[in-house]
Amino acid sequence: MRVLLLIGALLTTAAANAETYTTTTSADKNTVTQTGPRGTTTIEIARSGNSVTRTITFSPSGYKPMGSAGYHPMGDYHPMGR
Numbered sequence: 001m002r003v004l005l006l007i008g009a010l011l012t013t014a015a016a017n018a019e020t021y022t023t024t025t026s027a028d029k030n031t032v033t034q035t036g037p038r039g040t041t042t043i044e045i046a047r048s049g050n051s052v053t054r055t056i057t058f059s060p061s062g063y064k065p066m067g068s069a070g071y072h073p074m075g076d077y078h079p080m081g082r
Contacts, residue, residue, distance in 0.1 A: 038062070 021036040032043045039060040046053045 019037050021034060023032065023034045025032050030045050034041045039058055039062075042057045042059075044055045044057075046055075
């Protein structure tokens with residue numbers, strides 16, 4: 001009986017930590033967008049003659065390791081708002 005309770009608790013914990021992803025494909029099938037808990041990934045495919053170009057863009061959401069203002073090198077530093 002205890003084993004069944006342990007397995008049930010483990011399954012409940014695993015379900016609570018599940019992440020949801022949404023994938024959308026454009027009608028012309030040249031763009032695929034996937035949205036998840038860490039951000040949005042967009043893949044665009046362009047065809048021209050015999051060449052194919054793929055562009056992948058990731059836009060993070062939530063956590064910003066450089067803060068809300070983003071990254072600024074020391075040469076761009078303005079102390080006290082000057």
